[in-house]
Amino acid sequence: MTDSLFTPLSLRDTTIPNRIMMSPMCQYSAPEGFATDWHHVHLSSRAVGGAGVVMSEATAVSPTGRITPQDLGIWSDDHANALRDTVGFIRERGSVPGIQLAHAGRKASTRPPWDGGGPIAPDAGGWETLAPSANPYPHEDGDVPTQAMDHSDIDRVIEQFRLAAERARDIGFQVAEVHAAHGYLLHEFLSPVTNDRDDAYGGTFENRARLVREVTEAVRSVWPEEAPVFVRISASDWLPDRDSWTVEDSARLAPLLADAGADLIDVSSAGIHPDQQLPSTGPGYQVPYAERVGDATEIRVGAVGGITTPQQADQLIRNDRADLAIVGREHLRNPYFALEAAHELGVDIEWPKQYDRGRFR
Ligand code: FNR
Numbered sequence: 474m475t476d477s478l479f480t481p482l483s484l485r486d487t488t489i490p491n492r493i494m495m496s497p498m499c500q501y502s503a504p505e506g507f508a509t510d511w512h513h514v515h516l517s518s519r520a521v522g523g524a525g526v527v528m529s530e531a532t533a534v535s536p537t538g539r540i541t542p543q544d545l546g547i548w549s550d551d552h553a554n555a556l557r558d559t560v561g562f563i564r565e566r567g568s569v570p571g572i573q574l575a576h577a578g579r580k581a582s583t584r585p586p587w588d589g590g591g592p593i594a595p596d597a598g599g600w601e602t603l604a605p606s607a608n609p610y611p612h613e614d615g616d617v618p619t620q621a622m623d624h625s626d627i628d629r630v631i632e633q634f635r636l637a638a639e640r641a642r643d644i645g646f647q648v649a650e651v652h653a654a655h656g657y658l659l660h661e662f663l664s665p666v667t668n669d670r671d672d673a674y675g676g677t678f679e680n681r682a683r684l685v686r687e688v689t690e691a692v693r694s695v696w697p698e699e700a701p702v703f704v705r706i707s708a709s710d711w712l713p714d715r716d717s718w719t720v721e722d723s724a725r726l727a728p729l730l731a732d733a734g735a736d737l738i739d740v741s742s743a744g745i746h747p748d749q750q751l752p753s754t755g756p757g758y759q760v761p762y763a764e765r766v767g768d769a770t771e772i773r774v775g776a777v778g779g780i781t782t783p784q785q786a787d788q789l790i791r792n793d794r795a796d797l798a799i800v801g802r803e804h805l806r807n808p809y810f811a812l813e814a815a816h817e818l819g820v821d822i823e824w825p826k827q828y829d830r831g832r833f834r
Contacts, residue, residue: 478787482796483526484736484773485503486699487647489797491822492790494526494776495519496652496801497573497675497705499544501585506533506546508555508721519804520536520568520827523811525746526797527568529556532635532641533573533653536698537600538576538658541585542593547572548633555639560645561764566825571648572641573705574634574692578658579604579667580621583612603630605618605661605668605675611747626685627674632742635691642696651735652704653683655744656698659685661680662709663726664718664745682726686733691732702735703775708742708762711749724769728791737773739799740766755779764797 482489502511512529519527533539541725545609546552549712556572563570582599583592591614593599598599602609602619603626609616622630638649640717653659661667662684668675693702708728710717727738740763743749751758757780775797780786786798804810815822816833 474538476790476793478783478798478818479788479815479822480790481525482773484784486615489525489813490567491523491525492797493524493786493814494571494797494799495528495776495804496523497530497652498801498805499530501543501587502544503545505701506539506548506552507720508559509550512556513559513562514544517562517566518808518817520566520829521561522804522807522809523822524568524800524804524816525573526648527810528571528573528648528650529561529695531573532572532576534630534637535579535665537603538578538633539581540577540657541583542598543585547574547637547640550587550640551651553644553716555621559571564645564647565668568647568821569647571650571703572646573640573650573652574637575652576603576630576633576658577600578656579608579610579617579662580656581673582617591615605659605670608667610656612741613691613747621670624672630733631691632690633689635695636815638692639695647700649696649700650705650739651689653688654705654741656707656746657744659688660718660745663722664710665716666710666718666745670807671685678722678725682729685726686729688825689696689730689733689735695701696734702734703737704730704735705739705741706766707744708740708759710745711743711751712746713750720765723762723766727766727770727772731772733768737775737797738766738770738795739775739777740795741777748809749795756781757789760789760794777801783817786814787818791833
């Protein structure tokens with residue numbers, strides 16, 4: 474039988490009740506990296522709204538790995554504990570809680586978008602960033618100094634991802650997503666645009682892919698056997714005029730990530746450099762890349778970008794273009810996207826009993 478948007482998805486021994494995931498979305502509202510009431514309400518509402526996976530925003534594995542000083546973090550047990558009740562609530566609602574583990578690399582130390590999003594200099598409350606090579610991200614309004622990572626920095630970051638995953642596991646998260654997209658640290662190692670190293674982590678495709686493989690292995694090594702690991706990648710840098718990361722590189726990477734222990738590739742794109750030229754930002758704009766990556770591997774893929782209607786999400790699954798419909802901004806507009814989608818598609822799903830009288834009849 475053809476799968477559809479409300480067919481559960483089993484990954485290892487974890488069952489996701491439907492094919493809708495709330496995409497990770499930074500809230501820039503975590504003082505010193507700690508989750509607040511905002512995160513509890515934001516994440517829990519999407520579980521009340523029926524999303525199969527509720528994915529946390531990019532959650533920094535170290536203070537240096539934050540995009541902004543207001544990013545969520547999980548670099549200590551106290552940080553994890555601030556998320557514990559939220560994770561429990563999401564599970565109680567029948568959704569699967571996921572955490573996106575992240576390091577911002579050379580795109581760290583910036584202001585939140587509502588403060589203009591530009592760089593913060595180390596002497597103005599920012600910090601020196603880490604990257605494969607010492608070329609800073611070309612912000613319009615100045616640079617943040619960037620240090621090329623040596624081997625001890627690399628080992629430390631791998632260990633930070635591992636420890637972060639352990640903490641997330643211990644408070645009940647059921648999906649760990651490694652953030653290797655959008656021009657942040659792991660993507661910076663993958664892309665020749667940002668990686669001009671000449672050691673085991675640079676140069677050839679295999680070398681550039683080494684860090685994301687090692688991080689995925691480290692996360693998998695502590696993640697429960699029955700629970701899935703996702704990796705979010707940028708399928709392309711969208712810099713066709715220079716040596717850059719392409720969709721075909723992503724297709725080549727997918728089986729390596731599967732070998733490293735990933736169970737699903739979440740296929741996004743772009744973010745490495747401001748000169749990027751995205752071919753489209755229209756409806757389902759990244760779906761073809763999810764399809765290409767899916768064709769290259771046995772593991773599952775998620776599609777994200779411009780998925781805004783139940784019909785679109787449902788067709789994605791029915792036509793076997795992806796296994797998970799990942800919905801970002803539409804979830805900001807409508808936390809109850811999944812409940813409404815079920816109604817529109819004529820599928821009878823359980824509503825929270827407190828909201829049952831609000832059901833469409
Ligand atoms: C994002 N996005 C994003 N992606 C990611 O991998 N980690 C993150 O923390 C964030 N943060 C974030 C914040 C906000 C406010 C937005 C709008 C977006 C990208 C997001 O997950 C998604 O990939 C894109 O928004 C495209 O999907 P939609 O919004 O078209 O469904």
